[in-house]
Amino acid sequence: MEPISMTTLPNASNTDQGHCKGQCRVILITLYGVVLLGGTTGTVLMSRMMFKRKSQSMIAMIVVNIIVLHSVLLVSLPFRLSYYILEVWEFGTFLCRLVSSILYGHMYVTFFFYVAIVILRLLIYFKKLHMQQLQKCHAVVLSIVIWTMSGLIFLPILFLQYGINPSYSKQRRCFEFYKDINRREFIILNYSMIVIMITTVGVLFLIQMGVILQQTKALWPDMWAHQDYRAQIKSFFFLLVIVVCFIPHHVFRVHFIQNYSEIDNSELVLYNEIFVALTTVCCLDMVCFIGGVIH
Template identity: 75%
Template sequence: MELTNVTTLSNASNTDLSRCDRHCRMILISLYSVVLLGGAAGAIAMSYLMLKRNSQSIVATIVLNIIVLHSILLFSLPFRLSYYVLVVWEFGSFTCRLVSSIIYGHMYFTFVFYVAIIISRLLMYFKKPQTQFQKYHVVVLSIIIWMVGSVIFLPIFFLQYGTNPSYSEQQCFEFHKDLKHEGFIILNYSMIVIMMTTVVTLFLIQMWVIVQLIKALWPDMWTHQEYRAQIKSFFFLLIIVVCFIPHHAFRIHFIQHYSETENSELVLYNEIFVALTTACCLDMLCFVGGVIH
């Protein structure tokens, strides 16, 4: 009798996961493997360089926060890889919720720190008095970001995220079913509007600044530190556009058309777009490799 129940549960798990078929799992395994290896190498190498140079700059302090965020995400990726390789979750429901939530927490915290770098560079260009930051100002800002983010994130995680009793302990990353709740729909739309508005605004300002610098410094703009600093900021905007915006753009379609019975294939695409957000962990390889030194 016990063997029959286990077999039935296992078959049910495989059936539910069939919406992410072998081809889907290979895409996710490949992407997460690249991010895990490349992200770990970049974080270790960048940490070594920062310790060696003992940089006290504002950007270096923010980058340190980003490395911490990347490290937390990278520690969670082996759990995801195990699930897609074995096609069964073996670590319990709480760990599933934790691993699933880390990827979203990482995305939004990283986004905030990217924006902090971009805004600090823009303020320096406009030569506002407020740009005379000391390192302790950035440390205080970092602490505030972590505290405010935790106050918002932790209650959602412990009280609402993935707490529906219908979720199976042998499945994971199926929490899109929570989108049936109005509160989660409002939260998702709010995050989409905030991110899209922020990115468009910063992109337009950043492009205007770069164009003005090109006009003023042509043809020797690459010899000027001010121009190179703005190009570095544009690099962070590109990371946001490539890694984060596709997920949020698709999220609008997903929320509007998702149905467990009719549009389950959307879950497959949603998982791939979620996985794409982790590719931002490769940013430190770009630093170390000299793409944005």
């Protein structure tokens, strides 16, 4: 877990704003714009597909939860784009903190659902769980558990603790809550989430690769004709999304925590903003499914 994202704007103190004013804004506007357009297209088309199929499997219900998460994040992106385009926040401190919380909440809850899909399919593969045992009620219970745990853990931290410094509301800027990084409890929390995410993904990645290699060897050359093989490839895809979108942000976070200071921090702030924006690219996962990249 990390403090809510930040950006630097003209007249901000103790930072050289020239570099971020140009390249940073262009990169962020481009990334968020692509995610907004592609993510909206993917979620709408996938929602229609799920509605037509009316599948009640546990995996399908988890995918529905991911679509809901993506939809909430996509609704918040126009506010971010408005800020980076106009260079001023027009919507008040409350909405600034809410929009910031949505991005981080989306990342971690999506991570939990991705991991749930991978673990479920691995359990089925190793015959520790049978698909017939998984009913709609199980998916509903799992969804409620993940949403409830995420809310109890992250909402008080992200929404009630970050950004409460009165100095944040003095100027019409947003996402500049990086001063909280120096608080001991947040440093501990950051490192804990970094270790949990990287360890979890590392272990699941190795197991998943072993399963895919084993299946490839056993089913070659007709492995794509087998549903079990395609299911494991889909699980690998979700792990790949985590590695590409979430892990870079958490790896950089270690460097950010160790080197950040309120003086001469413009370069770190720039890179942090870019890595934060990269986490939203996971919203394009549905476009990959719809587009046939992952069948």
